[in-house]
Amino acid sequence: MKKELNISLTPKQASDEQFYRPVIAQKLGVDETELTAIVVRRKSIDARQRQIRINMGVAVYIGQQPEVESTSYHYQNVEHKRPVGIVGAGPAGLFAALRLIELGVKPILFERGKNVSDRKRDIALIHREHLINPDSNYGFGEGGAGTFSDGKLYTRSKKRGNVKKILEVLVQFGADPEILIDAHPHVGTDKLPQVIRGIREQILASGGEIHFNSRVTELMIKAGECKGLTLSDGSKFEFEALILATGHSARDIYEMLYRQGVNLEAKTFAMGVRVEHPQALIDSIQYHQAQRGPFLPAATYSFVEQVNDRGVYSFCMCPGGFIVPAATAPGEMVVNGMSASRRNSPFANSGLVVEVRPEDLREFQQHGVFAGLEFQRQIEKLCFMINGNTQLAPAQRLTDFVAGKKSADLPESSYRPGLVTAALHDKLPKRIASRLRGGIQQIDKKTKGFLSNEAIAVGVESRTSSPLRIPRNDHDLQHIRIKGLYPCGEGAGYAGGIASSAIDGERCAEAVAQNIR
Template sequence: MIKDIQLRVTLLEEKHPNILTRKSAKVLGISEAKISGIKVLRKSIDARKKQIIFNYKVAVYINEPVPETSAYHFDYRDVSKAKSIHIIGFGPAGMYAALRCVELGFRPIVLERGKNVQDRRRDLKAINQDHFVNEDSNYCFGEGGAGTYSDGKLYTRSLKRGDVRRIFENLVFHGATDQILVDAHPHIGTNKLPKVVQNVRETIINHGGEVHFDTKVTDFVIKDNTIKTLVLQNGEAMDVDKVILATGHSARDIYYLLYEKNIALEAKSFAMGVRVEHPQHIIDSIQYSCSGDRDDLLPAASYSLVEQVNGRGVYSFCMCPGGFIVPSATANGEVVLNGMSPSKRNNQFANSGIVVEINAHKDLYKYEHFGVFKALEYQKDLEQLAFNAGGRTQTAPAQRLTDFVEGKLSADLNPSSYQPGLKSAPLHSLLPKLIGGSLRNGFKIFGEKMKGYYTEEANVIGVESRTSSPVSIPRNERLEHPQISNLFPCGEGGGYAGGIVSAAMDGERCAEAACGIVD
C-alpha cells in the first residue's frame, strides 16, 4: 500500500536521519517496521516564524518495495529523413522547440549565432577580465542562450501556459538533478547547466536534427507574405518551410530587421532598475532569525519583495542567494547586470535585481518619436548611462544602499562579487527620476518589511535593464505572425515568456503549432 501524507519537521528534528519514517509511522498509526520506504514528493521551508519548519509531502510505502527512481522517458523519433523546421536561436525556447519537433517526427535545423557551451566560456572570461564583449558570444548569446550561464532558477508564474512538470522531467532526462521535481523553489546552478544543455544538443543530433553554432541569421526573404529563405551572415541562403524565431530579448538586430521589412512589432511595457548586493549572512539572519551563521541544513536564504510606490510597482527580480553579479551586455558601450549562482549557492553574497515597472504607453512620452522602439531606446540609454558612469568599461557604477537613498556619493564601496569591478557614482542623481525616485522610496519600505535589509553594508549597482523584452512580435491564434505565414515568433524575444521555464513551454507550443498541432 502507498499513502501520500504531509509532514511538518522542525530544524532540530530534520537532523535525525530517520525522522521521516518515524513521523510517518506516527501519523499513520503503524509501526516503523511496516514502512518499507519513503519517497519525498515535495519539500519546502517555512521560515516565516521563529521556529523554522520543513514541510514535506511524502509517499509512504507500506509492506511494499519503493520503486527505483523513475526513468523519465521521451519518445524521440528518428527524424533524419523527416520534413525540416528551422529554429533560430538555441536558448530555452529554441531547445525545447527542437526537442518537441523530434518527438513529433519533424527534423529541427537550429541556427545559433553564438558558440557551443565550452567555447563560450572564453568569451565570458574576456568580458570579466578584459572588458571586451563579443557581440555574438556572451552571457546572453550562445548554446543554451541566456539560460546557460544563469542562475537556473526554475520557478515560473506562467503555470497556465503549459506543463511545467514535463519541462522539469525533460531537464532531469537530460542530466539535471531530480531534486528539481521535489523542491518548492527548484534551482540547477550555473556549474550544472552547461552539461544539461550539451545533452539536449546531443539528443537532437543523435535523432537526425541539426544544430549549427556561429550561424547568425541576418536577413529573411519573404514572398507572398510567406517566409521563404533565411540569409546567414556568411551570405549563404537557406530555403525554409516553417521558421520558429526564438532569438531572445537581446537580439536587437532582429527587431530592427523585422521593422525594416515592415513586419509589425509592438512596444511593450517592462521593468528596469538596479541590482542590490548584500553579504549573504545579512539575508540569512533576517530570513532565518539567526544571529550567527545559518544552520548547515538551511540553504542560502532568498527573498521576494514587491511594493507599490506612488501607484508604480517596485519589486525584486531574479534574486540569487549565494551568487554572483555578472556582466550581461551584448554589445560594447553598455553595462547590463544580471545574476547567477552555482548549484550549492555557497558564495558569500546575495544579489537581486530591484526594478521599477515602466509603462511603455504612459511613461515614455519623451521617447514617443521612436515609435515601437521607444522602450528599447529608453533601455539603451540607461545601459549607456551605466557604461559612462562606470568609466566606459564593464566596470559598473555603484553606491552604498544607504547613500543611494540619502542622495550622497559613496566615499568607498562594499566588497562585491561583480568581477569587472565597481566605481563609485551618484546613481541617485544619474538614474531617470522615474526609476531612481521609485527605487529610493521602495528601498525604504523594503527596509521596514525586512529589518536589516536597509544597510550601508549593501551596494546598489547599475543597471538591471533586461528583465523582459521591450518589444513584442505579434502572433495569431495559430502562433504565426499575423502578416507572415510560417513565421512563429517564440519565447522571450517575442514577448511570450519571462524566464527559462516559460520560454521552454513557449518553445514547445510553437513547435506544436509549426508541426501542425494547434490546441
Template sequence: MQSLQLTLSPEQAHTPELLKQAVAKALSLPPTQISHIRPVRKSIDARGRFVKINLAVEVFTGKEPITSDTIPLHYQDVTNKEEVIVVGAGPAGLFAALRLIELGLKPILLERGQAVTERKRDLAQMIRSNTLNPESNYCFGEGGAGAFSDGKLYTRSKKKGDVQRILSIFHRHGAQDEILYETHPHIGTDRLPQVIKAMRETILEHGGEVRFNTKVTGLKVEDSQITGVELADGSSLKSKAVILATGHSARDVYHLLHNNNIALEAKGFAMGVRVEHPQELIDSIQYHRRERGEFLPAAAYNLVEQVDDRGVYSFCMCPGGHIVPASTGAKELVVNGMSASHRNSPFANSGLVVEIRPEDLGEYQQYGVLAGLHFQQYVEELAFFNNGSKGLTAPAQRVGDFVKGKLSGSLPDCSYLPGVLSSPLHFWLPQHISSRLQQGFKKFDRKMHGYLTNEALIVGVESRSSSPVRIPRDMETYQHVQIAGLFPCGEGAGYAGGITSSAIDGENCAAAAKRYLE
C-alpha cells in the same frame, strides 16, 4: 505506496534517518518496514518563530520505485523528415527542437554564439581581459541568458503548459532530483551547462541539426509566407516554418523586423539595478535573527510595492550568488545575477526594478514601437560612461547613500568580478527610476528590517529583465499576424518570462508548427 504530508524541523527534513523516523511515527509503522521515501513537494515556512519544512512524500513499503519521472517522451529518428528552422538555442529554442523531434519533424537549430563549453571559456576570458565578445557572452550562446543566471525554474505560467513535463525533461538530461519536488527549483550555473549539452546530444542523436556561430540576418518571405532565412555568411536556408526564439537581448532582430515593415508592438517592461547584501544579513532577516545553520538553504526573498502608480519589485533573486556582466554591445553596461547549485557565495543579490510603461517614454516616441529599446540602450550607455568607460567595470553605490542622495566614499566587498567603481546612481539614473527605487528601498525595509543598509550595494544597471517589444502573433495559431509559418517564440517575442515559461512556449510553438505543416 502511501502519500503523506509532514511538517518537520530543518534537521529532520535534511537527515534521512530522522526523516524515516518521522514517517514511521506518522504511519504507525516500524522504520524497518519502510523501503523508500520519495519527496513530492517541499517548501520552507519561515513565518513563525521557528522555521519549519513542509514536505509531501510518497512512502513505499515494498520494493523501491524505479523512477519518479512518469511523463512519456518519444523521440523519433527525424533524419529524413521535413525541416523546421529554429533560431536561437536558449530555453525556448532547445525545447522547441526537442518537441519537434517528438512530433516527427527535423529541427535545424541555429545559434549565433558558441556551444556552451566554448562559451564558458569565452566568459572566463571576458572576466580576465575586461572586454566583451559581442557574439559569445552571458546573453548569447547555447543555453541563452538562462544558462548563466542560476537556472531558476519557478514559474507562474502554469496555464500555458505542463510545468512538470519541463522539469522532467531537464531531469532526464542530468538535472538533480530536487527540481522535481522543490517549490522553487533551480539547477545552478555549475550544473546547467552539462544539462544543456545533453539536450543538444539528444537533438543530434535523433537526426536534428545544431549549428553554432550561425547568425540569422534576414527572413525570406514570399506572398506573406515564410520560405527561409538568410545568414551572415551570405548563404540561406529554406523552410516552410521558422520558430524565432532569439531572446530579448537580440536587438538586431527587432531592428531587422522593423526595417522590413514586419509588425512589432511596444509593451511594458522594467529596469533598475542589482542590489547585493551579505548573505548572512538576509539569512538573519528571513530566519528571524537566528543563524541559518547547516540544514537550511541560503535565504531568498521576494519583494513588491507600488510607488507612484508603478510597480517596484525584486526580480531574479540569487541567494548565495554572484553579479555578472550581461552586456551584449560596445559602450553599454548591463548586469545580471547567477548562483551555483549549492548557493554558497557569501553574497545575496537580486534585480530591483521599476515598472515602465510605453506612455512613460514621451521623449522617445519618435522611435515608435522601438521607443523602449532605445531607452534601454540610453540607460546602459549612461552606466558605461559613468564607470569612467573602463570596460566592464560597473558603477556602484551603497544602498543607504543612494536613498540619501549621497556619493559613497568607499564601497564594501562585491561579488562582481570585473570590479565596481563608486558612482552617484541617484544622480544619473533617469529620475522616474531612481526616485521610485529610493522610495521602494524604504518600503522594503519596513517588510525586511535591515534591508536598507550601507552594508548593501547597488550595481548598475539591470535593464534586461524583460523585453520592451512584442512580436505579435495569432493567439490560436502562434503565427505572426502578417507572415504565415513564422512563429515568434519565448522571451524575445514577449510571450515568456524565464526559463520554464520560455521552454513551455517553445513546445507550444513546435506543436503549432506541426499543425501548420500538416
C-alpha cells in the same frame, strides 16, 4: 499499502530520512520497521514564523516496494523528415527542437553564438579584459542567457504548458532530480552547461542540425509568408515554418523585422539596479536567527511594492550568488545575477526594478515602437561612461542611494570585474531612481535590515524582459500577418525565464507540427 502524507518538520528532521522516518512512523501509528520505503514528492520552506518549518509531501509504503517511476522521453530519428527552422538555441529554441523531434519533424537550429564550451572563453574575457564579443557573451550562445546567468526554474506559467515535463527533460539530460520536488527548483550555472550539451547531442543524434556562429540577417518573406532565412555569410535556407526564439537582447533582430515590415508592438518592461547584501544578513532577516545553521539553504526573498502608481519589485533573486557583466555589445554596462548549484557564495543579489510602461517614454516618441529599446540603450551607455568605458560597474551603498549622496567607499562585492563608486541616485532617470528609493524604504519597513550600509546598488539592471512584443495569433501561434513565422519565448514577449521559455518553445513546436501537416 501506500499512503500519501503531508508533514511539517524541523530543518534537521527534513535533512535526512533517518530523522523524518520516525516522525512519519509515529504519525501513522506504526513501527518504523514496517516502513519499506519513503518517497519525497514535494518540499518547501515555511519561514513566516520564528520556528522555521519544512513542509514535505511524501508517499509512504508499508509492506510493499514503490512502483518504478522513470520518466524518459523518446526522441525518434528525423534525419529525413520535413525540416523546420529555429532561430536561437536558448531554452525556447532547444525545447522546440526536442518537441519537434518527438512529433516527427526535423529541427534545424541557427545560433549566432558559440557552443557552451567555446562560449566560456569569451565570458572569461569579459571579466579579465573587459572585452565584449557581440555574438558570444552572457546573453548570446548555446543555452541562451540563463545558462551562465543563473539557472532558476521557478515559473508561474503553469496554465500555459507542462512545467513538470520541462523539469523531467532537464533531469533526463543531467539535472539533479531534486528539481522535481523543490518548490523553487534551481539547476545552477555550474550544472546547466552539461545539461545543455546533453540536449544538443540528442538533437544531433536524432538527425537534427545545429549551426553555431550563424547570425540571421534577413527573413525570406514572400506574399505574406515566411519561406526561410539568410545568414550573415549570405547562406540561404528555405523552410515551411520558422520558429523565431532569439531572446530579449537580440536588438538587431527587432530592427531587421521592422525593416522588413513585420509588425512589432511596444510592451511594459522594467529597469533598475542589482542589489547585493551579505548572504548572512539575508539569512538572519529571513530565518529570524543569527545564523542559518547546517540544515537550511541560503535564504531567498521576493518583494513587490507600489510606488507612485508603478510596480517596484525584486527580480531574479540569487542567494549565494554572483553579479555578472551581462552586456551584449561594446559600449554597454548591464548587470545580471547567477548562482551555482550549491549557492555558497557569501553574497546574495537580486534585481530591484521599476515598471516602465510605453506611456512613460514620451521623450522617446520619435523612436516609435523602439522607444523602450532606445531608453535601455541610453541608460546602458551612460553607465558605461560613468565607469570609464570599461566593465567596471557603477555602484553605491544602499543607504547612500536612498539618502541621495555619493558613497565614499564600497564594501566587498561578488562582481569580479570590479566596482566604481557613483551617484546612481542622480544618474538614473528620476522616474526610476525616485521609485526605487521609495520601494527600498517600503521594503525595509516590512523587512527590517534590508536597507543596510553593507548592501550596495549596482547599475544597471536593464534586461529584465523585452520592451517589444512580436505579436502572434492565439489560436495557431503564427505572427498576426506573416504566415509560417512563429514568434517564441522571451524575445517575442511570451515568456520570462528558462522554464516559461521552454514551455513556449514546446507550444510553438506543437503548433508548427499541426499546421504543416
